[in-house]
Amino acid sequence: MKPTDSELEILQVLWQEGPCTVRQVNERLTENRDVGYTTTLKLMQIMYEKGLLTRVEDARSHVYEANVSEEETQATLLERFVGTAFRGSASKLVMQALGSHKTTPAELDEIRKLLDQIEQQP
Amino acid sequence: MKPTDSELEILQVLWQEGPCTVRQVNERLTENRDVGYTTTLKLMQIMYEKGLLTRVEDARSHVYEANVSEEETQATLLERFVGTAFRGSASKLVMQALGSHKTTPAELDEIRKLLDQIEQQP
DNA sequence: TGTTTGCTACGAAATTATTCGTAGGTGGTA
DNA sequence: TACCACCTACGAATAATTTCGTAGCAAACA
Incomplete structure (x- = not known):
């Protein structure tokens, strides 16, 4: 599980807010920079396929949730980062x-x- | 100055070894994984254009050197990393x-x- | 009921990063 | 001189990531 930069940004929102719709995530993202709604949607669909997110399809708009914990993700990323940038x-x-x-x-x-x-x- | 992963790998070699030819760098890289010679060459040319490397063209084969310090690069990368992965x-x-x-x-x-x-x- | 609004799915363009093939040049050497 | 080895430059293929347009469907509402 090595999320890309955009994926990490979405995970951050979900870790902070808990379960969210695409729209809610997109609104949070657009606070910082311009992101189209379908861009966020597509990314979250990909993350769902990868298993990074789960979702509930009951409602008209699906509700997504992070399927990896913040800590384990940070650990994975840190591992990589220490290796590549600080030679371990x-x-x-x-x-x-x-x-x-x-x-x-x-x-x-x-x-x-x-x-x-x-x-x-x- | 935000080197890509491949660029960082090359910088690591130059920081450790000091000035090197493309061949020397390439030999170090191939210790870990398969990298074609011209791949390394192209990357180092791009890095030269970006100002990440300097080079001396006196000899038949150019000699490259890092133009950014290990510490400042680590600081830049760390800054980004703390922000994106650890919310600052x-x-x-x-x-x-x-x-x-x-x-x-x-x-x-x-x-x-x-x-x-x-x-x-x- | 017909129109508007908002949602999903998905193909494909755009962007960025990486890899490689090939052309052309120079020096050493038989 | 002719050949081989090794170098640079560079265009272009490939791959990975991000962005967006469009189609189609369903709920809400005038």
Whole structure:
């Protein structure tokens, strides 16, 4: 399961909003950029065929839902990304990410706790 | 500067090896998968036109060099990636990366130091 | 009932990325 | 000189992704 960029954009909407019709997704997408309705429809149909989405056809307009979780998708994408962009070095990626993005104190704490956990493992 | 996957693969070789001829790059690439010589040539020509590479034409075979640094490229790609895959949450990405990849104690220490630095800033 | 509105399905164009074949040139070497 | 090996340039085929137009159907409504 390696969604394309457009597919990921749609998944993001569904992860945030839960089950949606094509129109609802399309409305969210058009907040950022111009996307035709049938473009979104076609993409969601393809994603349905691929198994990335499920749908309920009861109503006149189908209701779609993500069939892959946000976490597992992120894990897959991250795996690829660390490999291609950082030659597999997760720590280099982490340093870059922390260095150039703003992180709240609470988040920093959480990361620290995770570090503790990892170091305590035998 | 947003290199494609194939372009990134070539940049990786040049970052690791320094200046190379097309043949040298191609030989490195074919270690992993089948790539025709002219395929690599064409890609590197395109990258040269885009300004991603420089080249010296003195010798019979041109010698290419990366014209973007590994760090700035990683930063650009990371920026995009955090945005599209993690909705901008760098800390979520960091947690995932630390959780699912093996990191040495030395690297963990380095990350910890970076956390300290960030927290000390006003 | 006839018209408008909104939906799905789907073919196909448009765009972007990747791969490769071929032409033409240059240097080494028998 | 004639041949072979290796190089560049470049057009064009292929593949993957995204976009859109159109047909057809069904509910809502004047």
